[in-house]
Amino acid sequence: MMDTKNQLLNEKDKLLKQIASSAQHGNSQEVLDAGEKLKKIESLIDRLEKLLRDISDLGNETHRSQPLQYSRVSSRLARDNGLRRLDVVPGRGIGKTIRMDFLRKVSEDGVYLEHIKGSVYETKSGYKVGVAVATERKADRWFLGLPIKSFDNAILLCQKDAGDVMEICLPKNFFDEYGKRMSESGGQMKFNVARRGNGYAILVPGTDGVNVSKFLGDYSQLK
Numbered sequence: 001m002m003d004t005k006n007q008l009l010n011e012k013d014k015l016l017k018q019i020a021s022s023a024q025h026g027n028s029q030e031v032l033d034a035g036e037k038l039k040k041i042e043s044l045i046d047r048l049e050k051l052l053r054d055i056s057d058l059g060n061e062t063h064r065s066q067p068l069q070y071s072r073v074s075s076r077l078a079r080d081n082g083l084r085r086l087d088v089v090p091g092r093g094i095g096k097t098i099r100m101d102f103l104r105k106v107s108e109d110g111v112y113l114e115h116i117k118g119s120v121y122e123t124k125s126g127y128k129v130g131v132a133v134a135t136e137r138k139a140d141r142w143f144l145g146l147p148i149k150s151f152d153n154a155i156l157l158c159q160k161d162a163g164d165v166m167e168i169c170l171p172k173n174f175f176d177e178y179g180k181r182m183s184e185s186g187g188q189m190k191f192n193v194a195r196r197g198n199g200y201a202i203l204v205p206g207t208d209g210v211n212v213s214k215f216l217g218d219y220s221q222l223k
Contacts, residue, residue: 008048011041018034118147152172166200
C-alpha cells in the first residue's frame with residue numbers, strides 16, 4: 001500500500017507542476033483539467049491514508065483488552081466528529097490544494113503568477129507575491145507566515161471551518177506602512193488575522209488592529 005501511496009504522491013506532484021506551468025502560460029483549460037485530476041488524486045490519497053490508519057488501529061486493538069478497545073473507538077469517533085479541523089492542517093495536502101485553487105481562480109480572471117520558490121510567486125509586472133495558507137484552528141483567528149524580504153505583496157488564504165476561503169490581498173503600500181512593525185520569527189513575517197464584527201483585521205503590534213476588509217478579493221495588484 002505504501003508503494004501505491006508513493007505513486008499517487010508522485011502523480012500529485014506532476015499535476016501541481018503542470019497547473020503552475022499552465023497558469024504561467026495562460027492555458028486556463030489545461031489548469032481546469034489538471035485541477036479536476038488533482039482533486040481525484042487527493043481523494044484517493046485521503047481514502048488510502050484512512051485505510052492505513054484503520055488497519056493500524058485494528059492491529060493495535062488486538063493487543064488490548066475489550067474495555068480499552070471501546071475507549072479507543074470512542075476517542076477516535078470524538079476526534080473524527082469534534083476535532084475534524086485537525087485533518088486540514090495546511091501543508092503538502094490541503095495547503096497546496098487551497099493555493100492551487102486560488103491560482104486557478106485568478107488565472108480565469110486574467111491574472112497569471114509564475115512560481116518562484118516555496119510560497120513565493122511573481123506577477124507579469126515583476127512583483128514578488130507571497131501566498132500563505134491557514135485554517136481556522138482557533139475560532140475567528142488565522143495564523144500565517146511568509147519568508148522575510150521575499151515578497152512585495154501578500155495573499156493570505158484563510159480557510160474557515162465551513163470550508164470557504166477568505167482571500168486577503170495585501171498591497172505593497174500595506175508593508176510600506178506596517179512592515180517594520182510586523183512580528184517576525186524563524187525567518188518569517190507573522191500574520192495574525194482576526195474577525196472583527198463583519199470585517200477582518202491584522203493584529204499588528206503597536207496598533208489596535210489594522211482593518212483589512214477592503215483588501216478582500218482585490219486582485220488588481222496582481223495584474
